[in-house]
Amino acid sequence: MTLENIKLDVEYVRSQFPAFNDPLSKNWSFFENAGGSYVPKNVIDRLTEFMTSTKVQPYANYPMSKLAGEQMDNATEYFAEMINAKKNEILIGGSTSINLYVLSNALKKILDKNDEIIVTNQDHEANISPWRRLKNAGVKIKEWKFNLDNHELEIKDLEKLISNKTKILAVTHCSNIVGSINNLKKICEIAHKNDVIVIGDGVSYAPHGFPDVKELGVDFYTFSLYKTYGPHLALMYGKEEILKDLPNQNHEFLNGQYPYTLNPGGPNHEELASLIGIYEYFENLYKHHFNQSEKTTLKKINKINNLIAKHEEMIANPLLEYLNNREDIKLIGKNKIKNKNRAPTISFISNKISSENFSNKLIDKKIATRNDNFYAWRCLKALGINTNDGVIRISMTHYNNMSDTEKLIKVLEKI
Ligand SMILES: Cc1ncc(COP(=O)(O)O)c(C=O)c1O
Numbered sequence: 159m160t161l162e163n164i165k166l167d168v169e170y171v172r173s174q175f176p177a178f179n180d181p182l183s184k185n186w187s188f189f190e191n192a193g194g195s196y197v198p199k200n201v202i203d204r205l206t207e208f209m210t211s212t213k214v215q216p217y218a219n220y221p222m223s224k225l226a227g228e229q230m231d232n233a234t235e236y237f238a239e240m241i242n243a244k245k246n247e248i249l250i251g252g253s254t255s256i257n258l259y260v261l262s263n264a265l266k267k268i269l270d271k272n273d274e275i276i277v278t279n280q281d282h283e284a285n286i287s288p289w290r291r292l293k294n295a296g297v298k299i300k301e302w303k304f305n306l307d308n309h310e311l312e313i314k315d316l317e318k319l320i321s322n323k324t325k326i327l328a329v330t331h332c333s334n335i336v337g338s339i340n341n342l343k344k345i346c347e348i349a350h351k352n353d354v355i356v357i358g359d360g361v362s363y364a365p366h367g368f369p370d371v372k373e374l375g376v377d378f379y380t381f382s383l384y385k386t387y388g389p390h391l392a393l394m395y396g397k398e399e400i401l402k403d404l405p406n407q408n409h410e411f412l413n414g415q416y417p418y419t420l421n422p423g424g425p426n427h428e429e430l431a432s433l434i435g436i437y438e439y440f441e442n443l444y445k446h447h448f449n450q451s452e453k454t455t456l457k458k459i460n461k462i463n464n465l466i467a468k469h470e471e472m473i474a475n476p477l478l479e480y481l482n483n484r485e486d487i488k489l490i491g492k493n494k495i496k497n498k499n500r501a502p503t504i505s506f507i508s509n510k511i512s513s514e515n516f517s518n519k520l521i522d523k524k525i526a527t528r529n530d531n532f533y534a535w536r537c538l539k540a541l542g543i544n545t546n547d548g549v550i551r552i553s554m555t556h557y558n559n560m561s562d563t564e565k566l567i568k569v570l571e572k573i
Contacts, residue, residue, distance in 0.1 A: 160503070161238055164447055164448070164457065164465065164468060164470065165372070165465070165468070166447070166469035166556060167446060167447065168416065168469065168556070168557065168558075168559045169229070169559075170443075170446050171443070171557050172557050172559070174198040174199055174200070174250060174418055174559055175196045175197070175198050176199055176310045176407060176444070177196040177197075177311075178196075179489055182514070184242070185524055186524045186525070186526050187524065187525050187526065187557070187558070187561075187562040187565050187566060188526045188558070188562075189525060189526055189527045189552045189553060189554060189562070189566070190256065190526050190527055190528060190551075190553060190570050191365060191385070191553045191554060191555040191558075192334050192362055192365070192385065192433065192503045192532070192551065192553030193359065193386050193528070193532075193553070194384050194385055195365060195384070195385050195386065195388075195555055196387070196554075196557065197387055197389070197435070198387055198435060198436070198439040199386060199422070199435075200434075200436070200439045201387065201389065201432050201433075201435030201436060201439070202432075203433075203439075203561075204229075204431060204432040204433075204435040205389065205428055205429070205432035205434060205435070206268070207430065208226065208229060208427070208428045208431040209428055210467065211226050212226035212229065213226070213227070213326065213427075213428065214226060214425060216230055221490065223229045225233060226427065226431070227255070229243075229431035229434060229442075230425075230427060230430045230431050231525065232434055233330055233430050233431055233432075233433040233434045233437070234248050234250065234366045234430070236400050236432060236433070236434060236437035237393060237436075237437070237453070239455035239456060240368050240440070240455055240456070240459050241368050241369055241370065241371050241372045241393075241394045241395060242372045242456050243370055243371050243372070243413045244404045245397060246398060246401075246417055247396055247397065247401060248393060248394075248395060248397055248417065249255070249339055249393070249394040249395075249396065249417045250383075250392070250393055250425040250430055251391070251392050251393075251394060251421055251425065252298050252390070252391065252392065252409075252425075252426070253284075253359050253382060253390070253391075253392045253549035254284050254285075254359070254380045254381065254392040255284040256332075256380045256392070256423065257380050257392050257393075257394040257421075257463040258284050258285055258328075258357070258359075258380060258394075259288045259377060260290050260421055260422070260471060261288070261357070261370070261380075261394065261396075262288035262289055262291070262292060262422055263288075263407065263421065264374065264404040264405055264420055265326060265355070266292065266295055267404065267405050269292065269295055269297050269325055269326075270295070270296075270357070271295075271296035272296065272297075272298065272323060273287050273297050273298070273324075274297065274298045274299075274303075274321060274323040274324045274325065274327060274422050275290075275297055275298070275299050275300070275324070275326045275328070276299075276300045276302050276310055276316070276319055276324060276326070276328070276329075276354075277289050277290060277291060277299060277300075277301060277302070277328050277329075278301065278302045278325045278328070278329050278330065279301055279302075279536040279537060279539075279540050280304045280309075280330060280333045280335075280336060280534070280536075280537050281328065281330040281333065281359060281534065281536075281537075282309055282330065282333075282334050282359065282361065282362075282497065282532070282533050282534050283374045283533045283534070284359065284361075284536065285329070285330060285357065286328065286360040286423075286536065289326065289357075289563075297325075298323070300319050300324075301315050301445060302315060302319055302327075302329070302458070303315065303540065304317055304540065305497070306540065306541070308492075309336045309338070309490055309491050309541070310336070310338055310556075311338075311340055311493050312431040313341065313344060313348065314347070316345065316348060317348060320348065320349065320352050320354060321352075322352065324349075324352060324354045324360070325354060325355065325496060326354065326355050326356075326357065326457065326545035327345070327346065327354050327355070327356050327357070327388070327494040328350050328357040328359070329342070329345060329358060329359070329427040330359040330361075330365040331358050331359060331362070331374075331496055332360070332362040332364070332366075332379070332501050332503070333491075333534065333537060334361065334362040334503060334532050334533075334551075335361060335490060335491075335503075335505045335532060335534045335536055335537050335538065335549060335551070336490055336505070336537065337362075337490075337500050337501045337503040337504060337505070338491050338492055338499065338500050338501075338503070339363065339498060339499055339500060339501065339535070340535075342356075342358050342374050342376055343373065343374050343375060346358075346374060346375040346376050346377075347375065348376065351560060355377045355378070355400065356376050356378070357376075357377065357378045357379075357380075358378065358380075358455070359379075359380060359381075360375040360379050360380060360381040360390075361380070361382045361385060361451065362383050362385075362419055362501055363381070363501065364381035364385070364557075365385050365386050365387075365501075365555055366463075366466060366467065366498075366501050366502070366555065367459075367462075367463030367464075367466055367467060367498075368386070368459050368463065370456065370460075371395045376395075376397075377396070377397045377400055378395065378396050378397070379394070379395045380393065380394040380395070381393055383436070383486070386436065387436050387439065388429075388432065388433055388435070388436050389426075389429035390429065391425065391426060391430065391431055393431050393434070394420075396417060396420070398416075401416050401417055401420070402416045404416070404419065404420060405419075405422065406419040406556075407419065407420055407422045407440070408420070408421060408422055416458060419557060428533065437455075440458070440459060440462055443460040443462050443465075447461075447462070447465060448461060464554040465556075467498045467557055470495070470501075470502045470554060470555070470556060471495045471496075471498075471502075472560070473502070473554060473558055473559065473560055473562070473563045474495055474554055474563075475494055475495055476506065476563055476564075476567065477504060477563055477566060477567060478492075478493050478494055478495070478504060479494070480567050480570065481493075481504070481506050481570075485508050486504060486509050487505045487507070487509075488507050488508075488509065488510055489504070489505075489506045489508050490505040490506060490507075490541065491504075491505070492556075495516070501551040502554035502558075503551065503554075504551065504552045504553070504554075505549040505551045506549060506550055506551075506552075507543060507549055507550065507551070508550075510528075511573075513529035513547045513548050513549055513550045514546050514547055515552045516529065516550050516573065517529040518573050519569075520550070520566075520569060520573070523565075523569045524567060525565070526565055527550060527551065527552055528550075528551065529547060529548045529549065529550050529551075530545075530548040530549075530551070531545040531546075531548040531549075532548065532549075532551060551561075552566065553567070
């Protein structure tokens with residue numbers, strides 16, 4: 159079988175996630191994945207194991223403690239391999255919002271009065287507010303606005319905004335409302351010609367394929383592990399040459415010991431160790447689909463990413479087509495996924511009923527979704543959508559199947 163013919167075995171995938179057999183969640187079609195995803199059995203097992211045998215203070219010389227520390231180190235190493243980073247470029251924090259706030263505080267160091275920071279109006283607030291707040295340090299904030307006709311961030315508009323005063327650009331790799339994948343590699347190339355540091359928000363991107371941060375060329379990149387099949391933690395990558403010179407925000411004696419210098423405290427031990435379960439799940443996915451062994455984790459991840467992308471495209475396009483063809487629905491973002499140009503994070507509003515009412519009708523039919531502004535309220539404001547009622551968001555991931563899509567379209571037709 160050629161690589162192009164291999165399809166994601168979604169039944170195998172679903173068998174790895176206990177939620178699909180749990181009495182409470184069993185009969186639901188789950189479409190709130192951009193909010194938070196289910197976890198595979200490996201993660202639950204790792205968490206249970208840690209709590210049972212190694213829930214002691216790590217890095218001492220007795221065996222339970224040694225093993226605790228080893229698991230935490232291994233989890234970090236595996237994730238570094240998965241996203242093509244070095245181990246000392248990985249930080250684990252409580253959430254992406256916290257990670258970005260902590261980073262913005264540290265990056266004050268490179269800013270002078272009258273320097274400029276570019277933020278977008280397409281991002282989640284987590285990658286806007288911390289940067290906008292730096293205006294208190296005398297910095298000027300510029301906004302890269304998306305095009306209101308196609309909802310895309312246009313590179314030509316960025317080129318007009320960057321100046322020799324620009325120091326930081328905070329931009330999403332994929333908006334949690336619009337769903338388009340922004341060309342982060344190109345954005346970084348343009349920014350770097352002007353020595354601008356790029357902060358990429360990968361929260362809505364990573365659940366659909368882990369990024370290769372070196373290929374993207376991004377300086378800082380963060381995503382929420384609770385949306386990539388793990389516990390409530392978030393990962394931040396920071397380019398070593400920048401990270402090592404950032405001020406120490408941790409205990410004073412840790413000076414110079416990056417990446418531990420950025421966060422004013424350590425991560426949640428048991429949850430960090432349980433991240434090994436995500437790595438194992440992806441290893442198992444690889445073994446299940448491919449006979450041929452690959453030398454590096456990154457190559458395996460690339461192949462799995464492609465399988466996932468093809469599957470998501472297959473299950474999301476019929477829904478996009480359905481929504482796009484309805485006169486009474488306004489679909490946000492692209493109406494078709496082609497060559498990974500969009501995530502299956504699909505937002506819309508109805509011109510007949512409120513988003514809250516609409517979403518409750520879906521819930522009545524055991525379709526788990528919600529209406530909200532999803533903290534991308536600047537994006538909704540720009541689109542002229544009521545930020546309290548928000549949009550209805552259907553967010554799929556690779557464990558959704560065609561039956562989910564068919565059921566949803568049938569229910570939408572009735573509504
Ligand atoms: C695109 C995007 N960025 C950032 C965040 C914030 O992530 P966290 O909840 O980990 O702070 C979210 C959360 O929904 C998001 O969707």
